[in-house]
Amino acid sequence: MGCCASAATSAASAAVQLPSSLVSYFPSIEDFLKNSKVCFLELPSAVAYALQVSVAVVGICRVKHRVVAGLTPEKCQSGEPLTGDLEAAFRKGITDLHAKGACVITGDTGFMMWYQAMARESTKLPVILSSLACLPTITCSYSKEEQVAIFTTSVKTLERMEGLLRAECGVSIHDTRYVFVGIDEIPGFESIALGQHAESRTMEAGLCQKAAEVLEQHPKVRAFLLECNELPRYADALRRATGRPVFDAMKLCDFYIDSLLDNPRFGIKDWDDALNKKSAEFDFGQSLSAATQLITKPVLLARDVALQVYAASMQHAVSMMVRSRRQGIKLGVVRLDYHYEPAPGDVDHPGSYAYEVHYQMVPGLTFELCQSGKMTQEVEVELLKAIGALESKGVSVITGDCGFMMWYQELVRTSTRLPVIMSSLATLPAITSSFHKGEQVAIFTANGKSLLPMEELIKAECAVDLKDERYVFVGCEDIPGFEAVALGEKVDVRKVTPGMVKKAQDVLRDHPKVRAFLMECTELPPYSDAVRHATGLPVFDAITACDFYISSHLDNVKMAVDLSNPFWLV
Known part of the structure; x- marks a missing residue:
């Protein structure tokens, strides 16, 4: 995490006691600090930012850093090929992070995209x-x-990366659906360009003003993507100022980490206990707000905030539920005219999500x-009536309870301004771009031949060539018990799970280059946890997809700490 973080860590170890809420997870503060798993490739001149990132994501996962000596911001921005010692150092950085137990690897500047393939x-x-992968x-x-x-550091640099x-x-940079906005002229950005801390309020005001100008000039803008990795801490302000979803590097990291975690909303006994637990020790957001006011005890406060954030994230995604309720963020689900008893984890089961869900059935829209x-x-x-009904209920994102509704994606999108x-x-x-071109993703469907008629549609809508x-x-049609899906009957998850796990293991045996699974069928998420445990690979599904879109509407509680304050650099 850099020398600054090490100094803070050492001082904190001597001054801070582990909160009781973490005792069940870590025997000591030293163990917590040692086990701090997204891993970051770090520029040698970006120690301050690396500290920002490491603290920012500690509530979601453990973080490790690896500085690549000689890999400067200027080098990354130029896109010049890495050769000799620098290439060796970069590759060693990757292998070192892997050896440290990384599950996902990212970088602290988007211009590292030049070296993604390497x-x-x-x-x-x-x-x-x-x-930009998302x-x-x-x-x-x-x-x-x-x-x-x-929003990007330099539009000209992105043009060179076309x-x-x-x-x-x-x-395609020339796609008219994208509006690229350079932030290099925003007051305060010159500090970031020099590897220094920007004055947060100045930057925040400048970015919000820029966003307002963008919306005035381009009223069809429906979402913002913060390409520059220094910008996620301003995402909450942009959401409040524009009322639009905001995606950034943190949300993308969360998406990948989510694919590696058990879904705490089903299959884990203590979810309800965690949700209903009343604790005076930590109230979501309260401690973070207090942290910015109590800068008189820098090391103690900084470490305590990080521990509190981590404790919050360990409480089985309760944070997402609390934030979504507080902000009024809801999911809308279009339902088939199809009646069956959904299992927990199914898109049609409201307990599958950590946020409020509204359903609207479409009369006559049968599975056939x-x-x-x-x-x-x-x-x-x-x-179209169903879409209107969901909008009237205040939903923020719309999905469907059957993957074949992709046939109607364009129809639905043209009838609403909400993401569909x-x-x-x-x-x-987004999943494919994270793996080498020789590696594979296994896509589980209810029926192996069912997607073939959708080949051209999927290519046009999802940029995916089947x-x-x-x-x-x-x-999955031959898995014992799964025939209930085709029959419209209740699925016995316990009966189906062994066959689903065996299917995944057989896939890995026959296709050893598979690096991830995607559950395409909306009735497959109940088996995601079992497949994760059996294979050790990330598993994406309809629930992780909804989580990704919903999260773009939610404030990041971990960003409530003003990391530009000098007490972080003790």
Whole structure:
């Protein structure tokens, strides 16, 4: 974490007692500090920012850093090939992070995207060196006339990366759906460019003003993406100022880490206990707000805030539920005219989410009609009524309870300004870009042949070519007990789980280059935890996709600490 962080850590160890809420997780503060797993490649001149990032994400996962000597911001921005000792140092940085137990590797500047391919060659872990990796996923949720504004350090530098971004992220800088916005002229940014701390309030005001100008000039902008890694701490202010979802490097890291975690909302007994627990020791957001006022005890306070944030995250995603309720963020689910008893983890089970969910059934929209991709005039009217009903309930994101609703993605998007994700396949570009081109993603579907008629649609909507050798499609129709899905009956999850695990293990045996799983069918998330445990690989599904979009609307409680204050640099 750099010499500054080490100094703070040493002082804190001597001064701070481990909060009781963490005792069950760590026997001592030394053990907590030692076990602090996203891992960051770090520029040698970016120690201050690295400290910011490490504290910012400590509430979600443990963090390790590795400085690459000689890899300066100027070098990254230039995109010059790494050769000789610098290439060796970069590759060693990747392998060192892997050896430290990393699950995901990222960097502390988006310009490391120049070296994404090299990084992926050096590890089997997912590598995400730029938040632009999630841009196709964001774009897919809006109509072709709507736009996403991308805040970046330098538009000119991104223009030089045009070919790279197209190859790595499937993003064309000339796509009219993107509005690229340079922030280099915002007051306070000159400090960041020099590797110094920016005055937070000045930067925040400048960014909010810039966002207002963007919305005035481009009224069809529906979301913001902060490409520059120094900007996530201003994301909350932008959300409040614009009323738009804001995506950034932190949200993307959370998405990958989420794929590695058990879903605490089902299958874990103590979820309700954690949710209902009354604790005077920590109230979400309260301690963080107090932290910014009590800077007279710098080391003690800094370490205590970090510990409190970590404790909050360990309480089984209660934070997300509290924040979503406090901010009024809700999910809307379009339902088929299809009646069955959903299992916990199913998209149709409200207990699958850590936020409020509203359902709206569409009369006449049967599974058979949806699978065929056809639409009658009567059902279309009912579908649009359902979208209106969900909007009236104040939902922030709209999804569906069947992946075949992808046939209606464009229809739904043109009838609402809200983001629409009718299939978890929308997240596939972000997943694929994190792995080497010789590695694969296994996609589990209810029926192995069911996606074939959607080939052109999926390519157009999700930028995914089903014929790409990087994808292994796996049908689950032959798993004992899973036939209940096709019959519209209640699924016995306990009966199906062993077959689902065996299917995953067979896939790894036959396709040893598979590095992740994506559960495309909306009735497959109940098995994600079992597959994670059996394979040790990340598992993405409809729930992690919804979490990603919902999180873009939520404040990041960990950013309430003003990291620009000098007490962090003791």
